[in-house]
Amino acid sequence: MVGDMILSVNKDTLIGSSYDSAASLLKQTEGIITLVVCNPKRDTQLDGSVISKDLDKKMSGTDGATTSTLEPSTLLEEPIDPLTSPIKPGRECTIEINKDKMGLGLSIVGGCDTLLGVIIVHEIFSDGAAAKDGRLKPGDQILEVNSEDFRSIPHKKALTALRQTPSKITMVVYRDESIANSAISGKEEDFLDVIEVELMKKPGKGLGLSIVGRKNGNGIFISDIVPGGAAGVDGRLMKGDQILSVMGQDLKNATQEEAAAVLKLATGKVSIKLGRLKARPSPSTSDNESLTSESDTLACRSVVLKRGSKGFGFSIVGGYGSLHGNIPIYVKSVFEDACKNVLHTGDQIIAVDGIKLQGRTHQEAVLILKNADNIVTLKILS
Template sequence: MIEDFEPPADPLTCSIIPGKDTQIEITTDNKILGLFFVGGKDTSTPEGIVVVEVFSGGTADKDGRLQPGDQILEVNGTALKDVTYTTASQALRQTLPKMKLTVYRPERIDFVVIETEIIKKPGKGLGLSVIARKDGKGVYISEILSGGSADVDGKITKGDLLISVNGVSVESASGEEAGIVLKTAMGRVALKLHRYKAITR
């Protein structure tokens, strides 16, 4: 009797299948993966580690499989469940010839919607920096200045995607366009953002 035996997928080449934990291996030649991620038990995304951006030209970008919204469950045998952001960052910034990752890609990406109003004082900014997404559409929060208006407000965190400013959509704006909308907004500035929601695994 011949049984159908499916050989295990090759982690160097296999695709990431939505809705299923997938083990992949990325050849990095001792260079970092080049990921911007959110998550960690001490952050506003405590349930897991979620990729926000895969930086152009990095080893993960060259590999081509990881994409925004993917959750990283394990790195080189280290589980990333219930770890701090710093621990996850150290694990993901290791420089080894190859990085082994267990990845979960949700079938549908969910976001937490964040809405807040920040007072922009004359001569001062909102106290945050944005960076354009790799595909050129939309921006995400790359930095929050300590003691600035956004920091004091406390609702926004690094990695949040900016959706609108005073009702003006910037979801598909370039970095430059979004920057102009933020710079020219005055007084009470209403911001709407999306935050990647991790699925508890």
């Protein structure tokens, strides 16, 4: 299948081989070719075993073996042209886009310092180079830009890198298969993880967030979150979230002025339904989440906590497969005075006593904290 990794050909290993050396080896093989292949994404190989298939020039139905009449050279995939090749779902693709006078013409959300964890294309502007190129879509994950790694990069650093790109941009992108399949329906809701929150709006104060309309088309989005405000304290909202409804009132087709009026008039417990672009990290992103640049590493700090009668004095939110999507583990609330000077709502927990939490479910993170020693060291990204 497309995406299978070829580990060896007739007992000659290809691990670490270049494209040219692998192509040369495959072209030189004759007769029966035994390939050892694996695919980490394939659900049928849950035990981690390696699939071995014999490829012969004659069809054979014995023992359910898979055979092929292809010549060895036809097993090769020719190098693709990044200027014209399409983005294929479920695999990393390299594309090239030439900027015009209107620039690249897209907006992004996410980053390693946000609830998304990765950089996602948020909107494609109709007058920009990306729209004219026609391949990028909202929801695509940006992995590299001109050889700069975007797999674990803060939002502001990604913005700066995109703004400083030359006229020719080479990007490595990943489109999740589930997002690609939902695009067939044409319903924008299928691209979103729906999140419902309740914020307490105090008399005379707002919700602590700013909104903006989409440049092309309908939609109201969170453009900023005020630190210390109701939205910031809750910790579940982020820039780029679409506001689908407030107190049951549908805002999917509302103007920015209409949405601002609804938010302003709401009082007490304000229920908000949000839509967030689905973001399942690509395989390489999951493998490289721990590989951060020197500047990113400096942003992390270590916190030592002692277990008390109420545990370590804080609660967590997030995790892979959580109700809020596939997001990192964050501090939800801090309820012990001893913790309030070192932990804050929204801090990302990178590791617990050296155990990395990237890719962990919420339940796994809870168990790691529960089973930790009475004195625990947390690696925190604020």
